[in-house]
Amino acid sequence: MTADTMGLTFLAFCLPFLGALAAPALTRLLGHHAAWPLALVPLAVFLHFLGFNAEIARGEIVTGGYAWVPSYNVSFSWLIDGLSLAFLLLISGIGALIVLYAGGYLKGHPHQGRFFSFILMFMGSMLGVVASDSFLMLFVFWEMTSITSFLLIGFDHAREASRRAALQALIVTGGGGLFLLAGLLLLWDVTGVTQFSLLMSFGPELRASPFYLAILFLVLGGAFTKSAQFPFHFWLPNAMEAPTPVSAYLHSATMVKAGVYLLMRLNPVMGETPAWETVLPAVGGLTLLVGAVLAIRQTDLKLMLAYTTVASLGLLVMLTGFGSEHAIAAAALYLVAHSLFKGALFMVAGLIDHETGTRDITKLGGLRRAMPVTFLAALLAALSMGGLPPFFGFLAKEEVYAALSGGSLRQIAFTAAAIIGNGLMFAVAFAVALKPFLGAPVQTPKHAHEGPALLWIGPMLLAVKGLVIGLFSAVTHALLTSPLASAISGAPQTVTISALPHLSLAFGLSLLTVAFGLGVFLMLDRAREAANRLVEDIGWGPDRGFDQAMTGLVRAAAAISRLLQPGRMEIYMTATFAVIALALLVPPVVYGEWPRLPVWPAGMPFHELAVMLLAALGIGAVLTAGNRLTAIVALGIQGLCVALLFLLFGAPDLAFTQFMIETLSVVILALVMTRLKLTPRDHRPLREKIPDAVIAIACGVGFALYLLRVTQGRFDTALTDFFNLYSKTIAHGANVVNVIIVDFRGTDTLGEIAVVMVTGLAILSIIRIRKGRAGA
Amino acid sequence: MNTLIFRTVAPFLTALMALFSIFVLLRGHNEPGGGFIGGLIAVSALAIFGIANGIAAVRRALWFHPMAISAFGLFIACLAGLLSAAFGVPFMTGLWITPTVLGVEIPLSSVMLFDTGVYLVVVGAITSIALALEAGDDV
Numbered sequence: 001m002t003a004d005t006m007g008l009t010f011l012a013f014c015l016p017f018l019g020a021l022a023a024p025a026l027t028r029l030l031g032h033h034a035a036w037p038l039a040l041v042p043l044a045v046f047l048h049f050l051g052f053n054a055e056i057a058r059g060e061i062v063t064g065g066y067a068w069v070p071s072y073n074v075s076f077s078w079l080i081d082g083l084s085l086a087f088l089l090l091i092s093g094i095g096a097l098i099v100l101y102a103g104g105y106l107k108g109h110p111h112q113g114r115f116f117s118f119i120l121m122f123m124g125s126m127l128g129v130v131a132s133d134s135f136l137m138l139f140v141f142w143e144m145t146s147i148t149s150f151l152l153i154g155f156d157h158a159r160e161a162s163r164r165a166a167l168q169a170l171i172v173t174g175g176g177g178l179f180l181l182a183g184l185l186l187l188w189d190v191t192g193v194t195q196f197s198l199l200m201s202f203g204p205e206l207r208a209s210p211f212y213l214a215i216l217f218l219v220l221g222g223a224f225t226k227s228a229q230f231p232f233h234f235w236l237p238n239a240m241e242a243p244t245p246v247s248a249y250l251h252s253a254t255m256v257k258a259g260v261y262l263l264m265r266l267n268p269v270m271g272e273t274p275a276w277e278t279v280l281p282a283v284g285g286l287t288l289l290v291g292a293v294l295a296i297r298q299t300d301l302k303l304m305l306a307y308t309t310v311a312s313l314g315l316l317v318m319l320t321g322f323g324s325e326h327a328i329a330a331a332a333l334y335l336v337a338h339s340l341f342k343g344a345l346f347m348v349a350g351l352i353d354h355e356t357g358t359r360d361i362t363k364l365g366g367l368r369r370a371m372p373v374t375f376l377a378a379l380l381a382a383l384s385m386g387g388l389p390p391f392f393g394f395l396a397k398e399e400v401y402a403a404l405s406g407g408s409l410r411q412i413a414f415t416a417a418a419i420i421g422n423g424l425m426f427a428v429a430f431a432v433a434l435k436p437f438l439g440a441p442v443q444t445p446k447h448a449h450e451g452p453a454l455l456w457i458g459p460m461l462l463a464v465k466g467l468v469i470g471l472f473s474a475v476t477h478a479l480l481t482s483p484l485a486s487a488i489s490g491a492p493q494t495v496t497i498s499a500l501p502h503l504s505l506a507f508g509l510s511l512l513t514v515a516f517g518l519g520v521f522l523m524l525d526r527a528r529e530a531a532n533r534l535v536e537d538i539g540w541g542p543d544r545g546f547d548q549a550m551t552g553l554v555r556a557a558a559a560i561s562r563l564l565q566p567g568r569m570e571i572y573m574t575a576t577f578a579v580i581a582l583a584l585l586v587p588p589v590v591y592g593e594w595p596r597l598p599v600w601p602a603g604m605p606f607h608e609l610a611v612m613l614l615a616a617l618g619i620g621a622v623l624t625a626g627n628r629l630t631a632i633v634a635l636g637i638q639g640l641c642v643a644l645l646f647l648l649f650g651a652p653d654l655a656f657t658q659f660m661i662e663t664l665s666v667v668i669l670a671l672v673m674t675r676l677k678l679t680p681r682d683h684r685p686l687r688e689k690i691p692d693a694v695i696a697i698a699c700g701v702g703f704a705l706y707l708l709r710v711t712q713g714r715f716d717t718a719l720t721d722f723f724n725l726y727s728k729t730i731a732h733g734a735n736v737v738n739v740i741i742v743d744f745r746g747t748d749t750l751g752e753i754a755v756v757m758v759t760g761l762a763i764l765s766i767i768r769i770r771k772g773r774a775g776a
Numbered sequence: 777m778n779t780l781i782f783r784t785v786a787p788f789l790t791a792l793m794a795l796f797s798i799f800v801l802l803r804g805h806n807e808p809g810g811g812f813i814g815g816l817i818a819v820s821a822l823a824i825f826g827i828a829n830g831i832a833a834v835r836r837a838l839w840f841h842p843m844a845i846s847a848f849g850l851f852i853a854c855l856a857g858l859l860s861a862a863f864g865v866p867f868m869t870g871l872w873i874t875p876t877v878l879g880v881e882i883p884l885s886s887v888m889l890f891d892t893g894v895y896l897v898v899v900g901a902i903t904s905i906a907l908a909l910e911a912g913d914d915v
Contacts, residue, residue: 652808656800660816664902667823671909731870732883734806741810742891746868749890750853753897757846760901764843767908 006064009078012048013131015041016095016124020117027113035103035454038116042095042123049080049088056085056483059492063133063197079133079197082483083264086332087130087257089480090339094253095123097458101347102245104454105354115155119249122148126254130261133195135184142180142222145255146173152250153242165238168546172235176225180262183218186211196265200490203269216275219266220283227259227313230287234543237294237306244350247302248458252309252342257335260316264331268490272323280321285417287314292424296520297531301349301359301432305342308385308425312338315421318414319403320488326403329495332484333396337384337466341393344381344462345432348374351455352436357445361431366441370448373456375437380463382433384470386426386517387510390499392470397422397513399497401506419513426517431524473498577695584702588709595708608648615641627680628673636666653737675767786828793821801895802888811891815898822903831907842907846900853893856886 019041027034052062065077080088102119106112125148128141147170154166188194190209191202199206206212223229228236239251250256263280270276291311298304312334319331351374352367353359368375380391387397400422404415450456469476477495485493501507520527535541588594618637625631643658682689723736723744733739741749797817804810826834838845860869871886 653810653813656808656813657816660813660820663820664816664823664906667820667827668902668906668909671906675909731887732805732872732885733887735804735808735810737808738804738810738891741812742805742887742894743868743870746857746870746887746890749894750857750868753853753894754850756901757843757850757897760846760904761843763905764908 008048009064010066012045013078013124013127015045016120016127020120020124023116023120024113027116032103032107032112032454034113034116035100038103038120039096039099041120042092042099045127046089046092046096049085049092052080052085053479056080056082057479059483059486061197065133068134068137073194074136075134075195076137077133077195078131079195080131081487082480082485083261083487084131086336086480086484087254087261088127090336091123091126091130091254094249094339094343094462095119097343097347097461098245098249100454101248101350101458102243104452105245105350106243107454111155115152115243115245118148118151118155119245122152122250122255126258129258133197135188135194135196138196139177139181139184142226142258143174143177145250145258146170146177146226149173149239149250149255152246153239155243155246156241159241162241165235165241169235169239171550172225172232172546176222176232176259179218179225180222183215183222186215186218190215199269203490206269207273212270212273213275216270216279219262219270220279223259223262224283224317225259226262227256227317228287228310229259229283229314229317230290230310231542233287233291233310234541234546236310237303238543240300240302240306244302244346244353247306248343248346248350251306252346253339256309256313257316257339260313260320260331260335263317263320264488267320267328267488271321276321277323281318281414284314284316284318284321285414287311288318288421289417290314292421292428293531293534295428296424296524296527297535299361299528301352301361301436302346304361304428304432305345305349308428309342311421311425312342315400315418318417319400322403322414324403325485325489325493326399328489328493329481329485329497330396330399330403332481332488332495333392333399333497335484336469336480337392337396340462340466340469341381341384341429344377344459344466345385345429347455347459347462348378348381349432351451351459354455355446355451356448361435364436364442364444365439366437367448368437369441371437371450373450373460375433377456377459377463378433378437380467381459382429384463384466385429387422387513389501390467390470392466392473392476394510395470395473395497395499397510398506399495401509402497402504405505405509415509419509419516422513423516424520426514427520427524427527430517430521435524470499574692574695577699581695581698581702584706585698588705593709595705595712598708608645611641611644611648615645628678628682629670629680632666632669632673635669636662639665653735783828786824790821790825793824794818797821797895801891804891805888811894812898815895816902818895818899819902819906822899823906826907826910831910834903834907838903842900842904844900846897846904849893849896849898849900851893853890853897856890856893859886859889 019038023034023038026037030037055062062080063077065075068074068076078084098119099116102112102115106115109115122145125141125144129138129145132138132141150166150170153169154162156162157166187199187206190206190211191199193199193202206215209215225232236251236256240247242251267276288311291307291309291314295304295307295311298307316331316334316338319327319334349359352364352371355371355374356364356367358364384391384393387393400418401415404411404418406412406415469480477497481495482493485495615638618634618639618641621634621637622631625634639658639662643655643662646652646655646658723740727733727736727739727744731739731743733743797814799814800809800817801811801814802809804814822834822838825837835841840848857868859871860867863869863871865871868890869886872883873885874881874883876882
């Protein structure tokens, strides 16, 4: 990669974020027309990556990047192969259309600029996810998609349902991201590389590693939550609270496919093991069935589509883990097909909602005259989703059946799951595309009419694209799907399927699917009732489970807080000092490290003895003091005696500080006492005082023993010597203590004074809070 | 405590102690003293002033909010550390210059700036605590 293209590629990754920065101002200036210039951003990215197409189609891999934290082997580097490129083109291409669509959909919304900003930020994050070569970069972008998705789902933040859905999506996908991080770190640990491009040659080591299952579990934890696999699927339908452009973009075409992307990326190195080929198809197949059945149940257009998205993601995971060349090709085809038709159908659903005021399929009908362009787009997309020739969806479905069908029990089971899932999705596709448009016109909340060009341009283009790339399948395969399939399988692979129906087992199964789907479509109301009954019989679902888990978490946190923070000063003090006493006394008891009895120094001068005696008398004065204030002042006697001792033993700095601290503590303690509004005397009965006395004595004895033991140990003078030797020569200071504080250990001091200041702030605010309560 | 003698003497005592605290701060590098001790002396001085003449007088005398003084101290301490970045040496490296003013060599250093920061943090934080406590429920 030449320096020029490298810089341009880096710019392409930054461009969406720059666009996000400019979006609010631009929208303020141009109103909803800002969509046109803003759509140029993803378009430019799209065109830039389109330029790599020829290289990638030849089977080459483009890598590039810059060192980020070289000491930890972390880089900002990208890897563009067939897999990345397909995703990059889908994200930027659909992104351009979504920006236009959002321009029409949120026209006049007071926060449209913010919306553009969020969606461009999301786009940048998503581009980063699929192009990351370095593990850490993947993780950072991965979590950024979770965060931007949170912002977008909760865009309508005044509604509680939006906030709940946003939080739920963030917790599920963000939590999954932490699993992914752990998995990536383990990958690093096992292989010693931090880049996917280097990881590719470590397949055998990885599969043989004892950590393989752990890595698999962690990576799947990330992928399954992001791609809404059962039982984590519940957040995706809830995310439909977001404005429709978000649903069309994040929750069908791009973000939810990040998990699938990850599995595809790791398939060459982690695939082809019994665990991989059991867990992935099993979970994927189950998700397919669950999603398809739940989709039938819904009457809301967006929810129907959301559950089919869950089902489609299940199908993709199933195919990725199935472990055959055909399955990989099918996954590649279905991935592209799904992004196109599902994005289009979501936009159609939003368009209907926008123009009629409702998304409930039972309240819509006869719109074909009012909204002919929308009808056409919906029909084209549904034909692709239903898998009818010559649409691209047909190719995908043929390949799916070619991959799954066979004689073994496993193949028959998965074929059956695919037929049921696809059949139900067929029914939903046509329910969405036909029911609102056919039949007698129904009165809708708004008078229905065709939406503006900004709104139908996106779905129309996507739907037409689904037809065009199906018709010219040879070109599509050469440029897009073959490199994509090769990257997923890790070996060169050619996809050959064409749009011409040809007699084969797969075609027969396709016909069966269409027949089944048609049957369900015709009896949709009955099928819906049946699905409803089934779900009601089960009763409990992971969505309720999520709420229960969250309530449980809050309750547990409250219980722990009540236990640890009862709000009573006595308990805090008792706990603190009891812990100090235990920390001081338990180690000598356990390890038998008692100090030796100190020897009485011979020839002790009288004044030293006098000071010590005075200190002891001070303690006596504290204990016998008549009231609390006297006790506090008496405590000062003891402190001043200690300061005198410091002075006598050659530590003037310490003595100086001790004098000041003693003075100030008496002042501040006295002030605190007046505020605590305590009685002047301690009137508690003796049996309540005894536990306090025991703890106090234990602390005192503990400190005394500890100091004795420390001073009896061998004293390493290396530091003392160093400081004494260099204090003057290096730091130009004769006062070693001060030089240590401000120079040798200056950074420590910086931290300490920061603590002093923050403590001051904290105390100030506590006092103010109490004052506020007293005032109120 | 609120005797006439005390109230009369307190301002002089405070001024003297404040001056002494700066002296202690400046001599700290070579003789016993330094920012921390100096700060504590200044706080004691302000406490005396407060006990004698009331907190309103202290707040007026300080001009700035004590917490702002503390924050400024932390700021110049950080600045003293960051100065070294301009000279391409590691964070918190001591830098010295000795300009000659009126024929006297005066050693100035980033270390002294740092110590002044420590002084201000201590003065500000502890004074603001003491003032807030002393204020009672009326402020």
